[in-house]
Amino acid sequence: MSDDDNSPISAREAKQLFAGLKSAPALVLAVSGGPDSVALMWLAARWRRSFSRAPRLLVVTVDHGLRPEAAREAREVKRLAAELGLPHRTLRWRGEKPKTGLPAAAREARYRLLAETARKAGASHVLTAHTRDDQAETLLMRMLRGSGLAGLSAMARLSTRDGVVLARPLLDVPKSQLVATLRRAKIGFADDPTNRDANFTRPRLRALLPQLAAEGGDARSLARLASRLARANAAVEVLADGAERFLRLRDRGDASQAAGRSFEASAFALLPEEVRLRLLLRAIDALGHEGPAELGKVETLLAALDRAIAADRPASRRAPANGRAILKQTLAGALISLAGGRIHIAPAPARRSKGR
Structure with a gap:
């Protein structure tokens, strides 16, 4: 990716982001309507048009039923998906919502609904729009919770969940580049006020990032740390595998x-x-x-x-x-x-x- 965090993503860079997904039969794109996920949809649609035999793309929006604006945002995603020639579905998280731990419960519901839809559609992957900024915030949250080495590895580029591969192709991309990409393409996006709601941990940590950046702890540095911890974690997992085989042989x-x-x-x-x-x-x-x-x-x-x-x-x-x-x-x-x-x-x- 470009070293300029405010430059739009080029067609060549987009090909690199999705290169490992070319042979997939179908891909589900998780699109909420915010800048990150709208950019994911736009980049994926442009990437798909660059070659003849491409995976089918299905855009999915999950309405958690927590904000009245969510239904309108889902309709806007559907409209943009149609302009890009992509099918769209809106999924709803129904039932009673918990009074505590709401963000975690909503996240679990979202992934469950996405995985169910992917299996029904014959899609091998669910793509989410997590960025380098999200990775930095996740590392900070887990540090404060006292996570071990595995937790401090933060989010993986590829992981398996409910029988479906969860892919994060934008994990090394700063949010500012996605916004710049949409502005150049003249594509609008929604603003979710819960991203700034100080009642939740992630927005509070997000507000601290400028101060951390002034001390050298910007999103790039924190994401690099998470990557290094993931590398160390993978090495320890290999040691644990060997130790388990050793004990079983004995x-x-x-x-x-x-x-x-x-x-x-x-x-x-x-x-x-x-x-x-x-x-x-x-x-x-x-x-x-x-x-x-x-x-x-x-x-x-x-x-x-x-x-x-x-x-x-x-x-x-x-x-x-x-x-x-x-x-x-x-x-x-x-x-x-x-x-x-x-x-x-x-x-x-x-x-x-x-x-x-």
Whole structure:
């Protein structure tokens, strides 16, 4: 992309943005009507016209039912899509809306509706218009929440969600370039006031970005940091994969594996802390039945396991006669125990209802 953050995106640059999607059968474009997503639609339509055999494009607008202007904005997107020769659908998030955590709930509903539409349309990808500015804001939000390395990697260019690939072709593009592109093409766009609503975390952080930029922490620098953290995270994932294979080879034929996962405690303790943490997270998320485990709780569990393994080390050379667990804890619907020199992770028994 151009080094000038205020220059319109050229046709050549647009081809580079969408180059990896040329062989897809169909693509769903998530377009709200704001400048980022309208630019995504306009650039994708121009890119598609540049070659004969191109993916089918379907423009989708999700009306969350939270603002009266949303229906009008969806109609405007439909009008512009028609001018570009693209089909359009409006999806509505129906039902009662939560009183707390509304942005997260709306985001989950949006992705669910987009993925459902993509599967029905035979589309392999859903394209969203997340920009470099969005990446910087996401990194800041996750830093403040104390996310681990995986969370600080922020948004990936490609990820899988509900059986559909979620693509963010504009992730390295500043918002200002998209606005400049639309202005040159003389295309209008909507202004969503919730993007400046200080009741929500992201707009509050967005307002701080100019001050951070003055100290060298502009969107470019923050996005670069997220990219470097993603690279480190990928390396740790490879180490965790290797460690998991190593532990399973040592445990080949162990009958306890059938009921869940089991690690030799002494071998587990030799691994780096971040790798041990990821192995626990993987096992708990795979075998638990109460959703993803919270990182902080798994860190607390790992610290307790490490202390128990250290205390049990002389005795771990021989299994206790009664098989009594030294440590036993449930987390996210998984049962984790240490007994006989081994760590066991299995589904936890279902909780009894209070009425019984």
